[in-house]
Amino acid sequence: MSGISTGLKQKLTINECKLNDGQISIVQSNKFEVMLNPSNYSHKQSICYNKKKTLGQLGSENKFNALNSDNVNFSIMIDGTGVVNLPIPGIGSPDVKTQIRQLNSVVYKYDGNDHEPNQVRLLWGSFILFGRLESMTTDFTLFKPNGDPLRAKVNLAFVGFLSKEEEALKANRSSPDLSHLIEVKAGDTLPLLCYQVYKDCSYYREVARVNNLVDFRHLQPGTKLHFPPLR
Structure with a gap:
């Protein structure tokens, strides 16, 4: 997921986006920028084969059917101690619950107009994926004396909804x-x-x-x- 070097540190950004008649528009007002870039990620690409057998056939030949959507998985750290991001004067550091709520508003929010969760764009340097959240698991690892979380690890899994391969397949x-x-x-x-x-x-x-x-x-x-x- 590493991007092209420009001398400035680029952070992974997740934006809400809209898809209308094949045209993608980015909702700049609803985005989440990670505090720390993932240390690693996995990008899965797979192919679907038709394995249908005919009557009396002993084996089946794997025949190409379709290209499956891409899957991307990674983990991010969310910190509310002020160690990662210096406190904003007069405001302080956003707590963990607030940051997770901001992330949810981008990747997990149910769109009442479209009756489905948000479509999103993942962008980090030269890496880009348009898709939807498939799963999100949050592990809280550090707490205040009153039990409020101070640090969390969020495991995210996204499934692509439109790849270049799928576009080419539809054109054929x-x-x-x-x-x-x-x-x-x-x-x-x-x-x-x-x-x-x-x-x-x-x-x-x-x-x-x-x-x-x-x-x-x-x-x-x-x-x-x-x-x-x-x-």
Whole structure:
């Protein structure tokens, strides 16, 4: 997650953002800047494969289905002692509960208009991720005599909602994870069309079922068939 060196220390910032018709806008008025940058983080990328077997098949070939969303996990320290951030004259240091409340307002707040939690942008130097909070666990490690927390470790997990790979996949209209409507031409067979869409002719029975075909061996030219996404 380390950024490009500019001579100034850059801190990880989490901003609320909005997604409208594919356009992302950053809500600058609602953000959380960490006191101390994470000492490490994990960035998981994974691929979903279709492992469907046909009748009588002993094994299954892993066929590409889709790219899963990115997952990012890291921990941050929140300090209310004034050791990390010097007290602000006349105000003092924000206590741990206040800082966690500020973090919650960005990553955990339920948006009553959209009926879902906030979408956020993680930004640290050259690292950027748009996504949503998946989980947050807070461990309180230091306390005042009255029990109020003075220090906490917050473990955060985010799941990306739009990656460059997903954008490219959506742009590829021939991808087998997208729905297709194909008009039958003379000489077409259902196994052949399945191979053109899925690179696997064995899906012809499933496509026949989806399209309520009684006789899939004799396709009428001009008929439009629906080829669903792979599952």
